[in-house]
Amino acid sequence: xxxIMLGAPGAGKGTQAKMISDKYNIPHISTGDIFRxxxxxxxxxxxxxxxxxxxxALVPDELVVDLVVDRVAKDDCANGYVLDGFPRTIPQAKxxxxxxAKNGVKIDFAIDVEVPDENxxxxxxxxxxxxxxxxxxxxxxxxxxxxxxCDRCGNELILRDDDKPETVKKRLDVYHEQTQPLIDYxxxxxxxxxVDGTKDMMDVFGDITELLK
Ligand code: AP5
Numbered sequence: 001x002x003x004i005m006l007g008a009p010g011a012g013k014g015t016q017a018k019m020i021s022d023k024y025n026i027p028h029i030s031t032g033d034i035f036r037x038x039x040x041x042x043x044x045x046x047x048x049x050x051x052x053x054x055x056x057a058l059v060p061d062e063l064v065v066d067l068v069v070d071r072v073a074k075d076d077c078a079n080g081y082v083l084d085g086f087p088r089t090i091p092q093a094k095x096x097x098x099x100x101a102k103n104g105v106k107i108d109f110a111i112d113v114e115v116p117d118e119n120x121x122x123x124x125x126x127x128x129x130x131x132x133x134x135x136x137x138x139x140x141x142x143x144x145x146x147x148x149x150c151d152r153c154g155n156e157l158i159l160r161d162d163d164k165p166e167t168v169k170k171r172l173d174v175y176h177e178q179t180q181p182l183i184d185y186x187x188x189x190x191x192x193x194x195v196d197g198t199k200d201m202m203d204v205f206g207d208i209t210e211l212l213k
Contacts, residue, residue, distance in 0.1 A: 002081060003107070027077055029071055065095045115197040133153040
């Protein structure tokens with residue numbers, strides 16, 4: 001099963017993608033996590049990506065597309081994958097479709113997690129992330145057992161630089177301009193599924209698993 005997660009920043013794409021990955025035993029591929037790991041390791045890609053990410057802008061398509069196309073060609077993706085944060089522009093979506101078509105493969109579902117902008121800023125300021133293992137929490141909706149310590153790996157949690165309210169506003173503008181058109185793109189392709197992301201996390205996941213049946 002090949003799945004794309006769509007939705008505004010903070011809509012819960014990552015939260016749902018991790019649950020889908022665990023349930024269906026397919027890799028969770030998050031371009032945001034890949035960039036953050038590169039920033040942490042101080043790679044050239046990380047240095048380039050950081051300037052865009054800190055400004056709430058998108059990393060240029062040419063830095064993203066090959067990375068994802070190579071990743072989905074790996075053996076562990078043979079039975080499917082869940083893409084989280086990619087594609088984010090129409091050129092990225094077209095590049096992915098073209099690369100997959102060379103192997104006669106298609107995306108099965110594009111799941112749009114819908115959350116209005118007014119809910120997003122509140123969610124983002126409460127998010128805490130583990131840069132070590134990529135786990136995500138929320139101080140109110142998904143708290144850790146010990147405050148500010150990752151349940152999964154024991155590392156200290158951070159508020160992402162791009163989760164500050166002024167950057168979140170910019171990310172929402174970028175989302176509406178460049179990423180939202182993908183909803184029409186996948187609707188026309190007949191693979192769009194929409195879920196109400198304002199529900200409780202487990203209810204959203206229940207709706208998604210119904211769709212995937
Ligand atoms: P990325 O890391 O992909 O960020 P994003 O898309 O903005 O999404 P987020 O990770 O912020 O949110 P999410 O929807 O995954 O929500 P989450 O599950 O964490 O990208 C970061 C940056 O990298 C981009 O701005 C860009 O610069 C660059 N980039 C990445 N990919 C790129 C690409 N393809 N092209 C170009 N540039 C790219 O949930 C949010 C919070 O809410 C959490 O605290 C969570 O616990 C909580 N929550 C989740 N669900 C619920 C719920 N149902 N109820 C209550 N709380 C909930």
